[in-house]
Amino acid sequence: MSSEAELRLRERLSKLSRMRLLGGTRLSGELKRLQEQLERVTAEPTGEEIWEKVELARNEDRPYTLDYVERLIEDWIELHGDRGRADDSALVTGVGRFRGRTVALIGNQKGRDVKERTRRNFGMAYPEGYRKAMRVMELAQRHRFPIISLVDIPGAYPGVAAEQHGQGGAIARSQAVMSRLEVPIVACVIGEGGSGGAIATALADQVLMQENAIYTVISPEGCAAILWRDAGEKKKAAAAFRPDAVHCLELGVIDGIVPEPEGGAQLNHDEAARLLGASLEAALEELEGLPGDELKRLRRAKFRAIGSVRTAAR
Amino acid sequence: MSSEAELRLRERLSKLSRMRLLGGTRLSGELKRLQEQLERVTAEPTGEEIWEKVELARNEDRPYTLDYVERLIEDWIELHGDRGRADDSALVTGVGRFRGRTVALIGNQKGRDVKERTRRNFGMAYPEGYRKAMRVMELAQRHRFPIISLVDIPGAYPGVAAEQHGQGGAIARSQAVMSRLEVPIVACVIGEGGSGGAIATALADQVLMQENAIYTVISPEGCAAILWRDAGEKKKAAAAFRPDAVHCLELGVIDGIVPEPEGGAQLNHDEAARLLGASLEAALEELEGLPGDELKRLRRAKFRAIGSVRTAAR
Amino acid sequence: MAKIDVSIEHKHPPEPDDGKPHPNTCPKCGSHYRDDELDAHLRVCLHCGHHFPVRAPARIRQLADPGSFVEEAADLRSDDPLDFFDLRPYVERLAEAEVSTGLGEAMVIGRATIGGRSCQLAVMDFAFMGGSMGRVVGEKFALACEGAADQGVPLVSITASGGARMQEGILSLMQLPKTVCAVEELQDAGSAMLSVMSHPTTAGVLASFASLGDVIVAEPGALMSFTGPRVVQQTTREKLPEDFGLAESNYRFGHLDAIVPRPELKDFVAKFLRLFGHVE
C-alpha cells in the first residue's frame, strides 16, 4: 500500500473515531463490535466486499418497514391516502407510540411475495405516496410529534403515470416540507437508499444507515449502463462510488451507523429491530431538547454544509 | 301591508342604512342611486322580482372573471395547474397588479360559447381547481399579497370523477386554508354563488355581492326538486329563501353590495368593472392596515358569529 | 347544461311508505332482528355485517365509558330566520322532529371519557331532519371545538348528515365556514380531531368539518359523496360505479385513513385518544 493511500486510510479512521454518534452501538454497550467495525474499516474494501453490501441491502429476507413497526411501535394507526387520488402502499405512513412518545412514521415498504411486491410496487412510491407522506409530516408538525423515516427504495419509479402525476415536483416538495418542519426528524436507510426516491423522505436532522444498507445517487446497474455503457459492469460502478455506510459516514452524508446482527439483519429480525430501536431512541433523545426553530435552522445548515466546496475552491 | 310586516321592513331599512360599507356606492359618490336602492328595499320584493335577480345573475352576457381581470388587473400572470394532476380551467388563478399593489386573484370562469363552456365546465370546478386555488393562496401568504376572489359558480360539480377526486374534502380544505391566511381577502359574488362550490373560495374578510348576484345554499331548482318534489317550483323556492344581495346583507352574510350599471352588469362591462374595482379597492384599503394575525382572528370571529343562535336560544 | 345544482340531497329520510320493510330488516341480506337483538350487536347485521343506522344517544352509549357522558348545550333550539315555508312550515318540521326523535337538534355534544381518556364528543343523528346542518348544529359543533380546546382534549366527531339545512337558506351554507373556522381554532389550540363518518355523510358536512379530522375514518358502506348518486346519475347520465361515493371507494381514492367496523370503533377511538390526547 502506498504511503499516500495509507495516509488517507488513517485520516478516514480518525474521522470515524471522532464521529459523534455511531449508531446505537455506543448506547447498547457493544463497544467490542465497534472496535471490530473500525478495524475492518482500516482495510480498504475490495470490489467484492462492496458488492456483498449491495446484495445484503437487497436481500429479500431483510426486515422491511412494517417488520420494524410491528416490533418497535405500540398503538400503531396506519394512515392511508393522499386526500387527492389514491393510497400508495409503497410508502407506509402512520402514528404510534415509540418508547413512550407519540411519533409519526414514514417508510418505504417492499413486499414479501410476488403479489405483495406488485401491490407495493417493490417499495417504489408514486407521487401519491410522497403526497401522503407530506400530509402526515404536516400532521406531525401540528401535534409536535417527532418523525421517524425508514428509507428502503431501489429508486424513484420509472413509469409513465409517475411522471404524469408529477414525480419530480413531488420529490422536491417532500424535501421542502421536511426542511420546514420544527419537529425532530430521524431517518434511517434500512436497505436501499436509491436516488431521488430516497432523499424525498431523508431530509432529516439525523440520517442513519444500517450497517449493510446502501445509499446511492443511482443504482450500480444504472450507473454502469450510463458511464460504462454496460449494465453488467455494476460491480465496477459500485466500487467506484462506494454506496456503503462506512463511506457515507466518512463523507459526512450520514450521522451514524446502526449495527446489524452478525451476518446481516435478514438473519434475526428481532435483534435487528432491537438495535435499530436503540439508535432511533438515542437520536430522538438528542434532538428532543432543541427548540423547533433551532432544529430547522440546524437541519438546513447541515445540508448546506455537506460536501461543501467553499474551502476546496478558488 | 300588516303593521308587523311594515315593522320588519323598517327594521331592514335601518339595518341597511347602518351598514358600514355599501359597495363602491359611497365611494363613487352615487348617493342618489343608493337612495333609490334603499327605497326599492322598503317594498318586500315579489316572487317575480326575486326571480328576475336569478335570471340576471345567470345572464350569459354578464361579465365573467376574465372580463374583470382584463379591465382591472395590470401585468396579469395566469397561474395554471394543481401541481398534481391537472389544470382546471373552471377556476382561474393568477397574480397581477391592482391599483398599485400585487394581488393574487381567484375566480370561477364560465364560458362564452358552447366550446368554451364545455372546456370550463360551466364554471364548476373539479377538486383540481380548488387545489390550484389553495396553492395560489399559499403563494399569496408567502409574499403577503392580498387576495381577491370572484365567485361565479352554479354549484359544486355533480360528476363521478369530481367525487372520486375528493370534492367534499377539497372544498373543506380550501376553506381551511382561507381561515389560516394572514393576508387580506376580499370576495365578491359576481353572478351565481352556488353552494359548497361558492363557499370554497368565499371565506373572506369582506364578502361582497354585486347588485344582481345571488348566493344560495342550493339552486332554486334543486331546492324545489327536494322540498316541493318538483323542480318546476323553482320560483317558489327562490321566493322562500331569497338569494338576492339585499337579503344576504340583511342576514349579515355579506358585508356590502356592489352596484351594477342600470339594468345589470351585462349591459356595460366597462362600467360594471369600474364599479367593482372601486368596491374592491375600498375593501382592501380598509383591511390593509390590520396586522395579519388580527385579520385572521377577525375573519374567524366573523364566520363564528354569522347567524349566531347563542342569544336566540335557551 | 347543468344549471340545476341539486348537490344537496338525501336530506330527509325516506318518506313513510306503507309497503316499506321493517326498519330492523337488513337491506342487504334480509335478516330480521328484534330491537334488543340488534342493539346488543351494535346494530350490525350478524349475517352480512351491514351497519344499520345508530341514533346519537345509542352511539354515545356504545362509545363512552359508562356514566362518563355529560351533555352540553342540550337546550339550543333552532328558530326560523327565513319564515321558511315549503309544503309545510319549517317550524312544524322542527317540532315534529323533536317529538319523533326526542332530541333538540341533529347533533348531540358533550364531554366523556373513552377507554379512560377524556374527550369531547359531537355526534350527529340522521333521524333529526336527515341530520341536516342548520345554525344550531353549526353552533353546537363550534361549542364542542371550544370545549375541547378549553379542556385540552381531543374532539371526536361522528357524522350522519344529508348536508346543509335548506330551510335556513344561505345561513345554512354559512355553517360550512363556521365549522371550518372552529376546527382551525381547535387545532391552533393544540387539540386533535378524529372524524368518524357514518352513513351517510354528504354535501355540506362532508365539505366542511367532517373532512378536517387529523385522522378520518368511516364505517363500512357509509355514503360519503358531496353530491348524491341519484343526482350525479341524472346529470351525467353515466352508469355509476357500483361503490360510487361509498366509504370503500373513498378509501381506495385516498380520502380515508381507515374503514373501521363498528365493533372495533371503541378500541380505535381509545387508541386515537392515547396517541393524540396530550396537549403541550
Add this chain to the structure above:
Amino acid sequence: MAKIDVSIEHKHPPEPDDGKPHPNTCPKCGSHYRDDELDAHLRVCLHCGHHFPVRAPARIRQLADPGSFVEEAADLRSDDPLDFFDLRPYVERLAEAEVSTGLGEAMVIGRATIGGRSCQLAVMDFAFMGGSMGRVVGEKFALACEGAADQGVPLVSITASGGARMQEGILSLMQLPKTVCAVEELQDAGSAMLSVMSHPTTAGVLASFASLGDVIVAEPGALMSFTGPRVVQQTTREKLPEDFGLAESNYRFGHLDAIVPRPELKDFVAKFLRLFGHVE
C-alpha cells in the same frame, strides 16, 4: 422487476458522431442556419419554432439588461472527492468540459437587472457535462439564493440539466436537499423565485430546486421528466405517449404555470420582477 434504477440519464450530450447533422440544423424541420442568423433569432427556428439549446452566456445576454450582469463565484471548481474513474477519470472530464465550454462549471450565477428590475440569476449550461449537478452547481445555486435574499431581490433560475453528477456519487444526491434548503431560506427571507425550465430539465434538478419556484414555466418542447423516456420505455415496455415528459404534457397535467416561447421570455421575466420584486 425494476431493481435497476436508471432514473438519471440524459446526463451527457450525444457522443460525437461523424454522421451527425450540423448543430444548427433544425431537428424538427431540417432548416439550416448560420450561427449569427440563429443567434439573432434567440436560437429559435424561424420556420417551425423549434427551440435550439442556448448556452448560459448567450442566455444571460438574451435576458439581462445590457451591461448589467455581474458574475459571481466564477472561480469555483469541482474537485474529485471519490477519485472517480469510469472509462476515463472524472478530473479529465472536468478539464475537458472547461476547455470546450469556456465555463468553470455547469451553472453561471450573478446579479443583473431585467427590464430595469434587479434580480439574481442562476443559469445552467447543458454543454458542461450535460448540465449535471455536482457540489459546485449546488454551491453556486445556494450562493445565488443567499445573494438574492441579502439584496432582497427575486431569483430567476434557468435550468438545463440531465440530473445529478454521478461522478460525485452520493454527494451529488446531497445537492438535492442542499438546493431545496437554499430555496426555503430564500423564501423565508421574503424573496421570490421564478423557475424557467429549458430543454432538458430532468432527474435531480427537476426533483429539487427547479420545481420549487413561486412561478414555474418552461420553454416549448422542453423535456421535464424525472426519468427519461428511454428508461421508462425499457422498464415498463409500454408505448409512451407522444409528448411524454415534455413541457406540453407537464402543462396539461398541472405542473407548469405557463409555456413561454423564448421570444416572450424577457418580457415575462420583467413582468414577474415587477410583481414579485418588492420585499417588505
